[in-house]
Amino acid sequence: xxxxxxxxxxxxxxxxxxxxxxxxxxxxxxxxxxxxxxxxxxxxxxxxxxxxxxxxxxxxxxxxxxxxxxxxxxxxxxxxxxxxxxxxxxxxxxxxxxxxxxxxxxxxxxxxxxxxxxxxxxxxx
Numbered sequence: 185x186x187x188x189x190x191x192x193x194x195x196x197x198x199x200x201x202x203x204x205x206x207x208x209x210x211x212x213x214x215x216x217x218x219x220x221x222x223x224x225x226x227x228x229x230x231x232x233x234x235x236x237x238x239x240x241x242x243x244x245x246x247x248x249x250x251x252x253x254x255x256x257x258x259x260x261x262x263x264x265x266x267x268x269x270x271x272x273x274x275x276x277x278x279x280x281x282x283x284x285x286x287x288x289x290x291x292x293x294x295x296x297x298x299x300x301x302x303x304x305x306x307x308x309x
Contacts, residue, residue, distance in 0.1 A: 192275060195286070199272045206265035213258035217251045 188196075216223055224247060246254075267289060274282020 186278065196272055196275050199268045199275070199286075203265045203268035203272060206261045206268065210258045210261035210265060213254045213261065216246060217254045217258070220247070220251070223247065 223243070249257075267285070271282055271285050271289070274285065
């Protein structure tokens, strides 16, 4: 068995967690699309009509989204989850292409971040 560095194991763990979370988000978005009315009733039952809880605030925002938006979000989350899973497999096997794939994925997110910072700096940014 090949010895892997701690840094590589941390990246593999992070990418694995990312892939699993995004897969869960994609599945949840598709379920919400199909069970929109049931979700509305469930939220009403859980929150008992109160509008102050985190669940009710989040559910209100999700329920206001159009089904096409939810499906698009599910597809994007599923694709990104798949890319992360491929990165994990490649990194675990020690493939050079996986390292380049990770750098490319990080690089794609760099430009929107720089654009947002160029628009103005805030405590949240």
